[in-house]
Amino acid sequence: MKALPRRRTTGLTALALTAGLVLSGCSASDPEPEPTSGLPEDYVSVQWVEREVRVHTLDRMFTEGDSTEVVENTGAARDHLLDWGVVSEEGDGYAVQLDKGSWDDDIHLAKVDGALGAAMNQNEVAWCGEAVSGKDFVDVYMDEYEDSFDTQDEYTASVVDYVDCGTGAP
Numbered sequence: 001m002k003a004l005p006r007r008r009t010t011g012l013t014a015l016a017l018t019a020g021l022v023l024s025g026c027s028a029s030d031p032e033p034e035p036t037s038g039l040p041e042d043y044v045s046v047q048w049v050e051r052e053v054r055v056h057t058l059d060r061m062f063t064e065g066d067s068t069e070v071v072e073n074t075g076a077a078r079d080h081l082l083d084w085g086v087v088s089e090e091g092d093g094y095a096v097q098l099d100k101g102s103w104d105d106d107i108h109l110a111k112v113d114g115a116l117g118a119a120m121n122q123n124e125v126a127w128c129g130e131a132v133s134g135k136d137f138v139d140v141y142m143d144e145y146e147d148s149f150d151t152q153d154e155y156t157a158s159v160v161d162y163v164d165c166g167t168g169a170p
Contacts, residue, residue, distance in 0.1 A: 046146060047113060049155050053138045054116040055086070056163045057125065059096035061134065064127045067093035070119070077118035084112060128165040141168060 061070045071078045071087065071094050081087040084104040087094050097103060103112075120134030128137075141162050149155045154170070162168030 042151060044149070044152055044155060046142075047109070048152065049146065049159075050138065050142055051109070051113055051116065052152075052155055052159050053141050053162070054113075054120055054134075055096060055098060055100075056159050057134055057137060058087075058116065058119055058123075059098060060127065060163050061119075061123050061125070062094060062096060067095070070094075070123050073122040074115070074119040075122060077115035080111060080115040081119070084115075086112060086115070144168065 058070070061067075071081075074081070078087070082089070084107045085097055086103055087096055117135070120138055123134045124131045125134055125137040141159065145155075145158060145162075145168055149158060149170070158168045158170065
């Protein structure tokens, strides 16, 4: 049986992809926008809510424990959090930048979410009773309150209450 000749389409495929990105006004390194087509202007995505819970939980981890230890436990993801301005060195430790406007403009939110997820996986929440992983702490909130509020401000108030050992209820 005669083998079919190999086709060299890799370069053409890359060229076509690049041309498509240029025509659409995007680049291969642009962050992926959260989908908004057909959604109300005040829509709050599940990703935004989970990011909010993780950021506030990480901030409380820094307050309750040794921020250096929390950052070290995060592993390689710590570099991403530092590079993107989500976490910054402050004095002898670290601080979480709750103002997302101060984060790097070229940030890729899916990668931030992954780095925050790593921080939750590797650190515990012990200030509200029995110690649980940060991941479990965030999951409990998401299971209870996903799709419960209409605005980012309502979610933030709920998250702050929850992270401070409240119920998170409105």
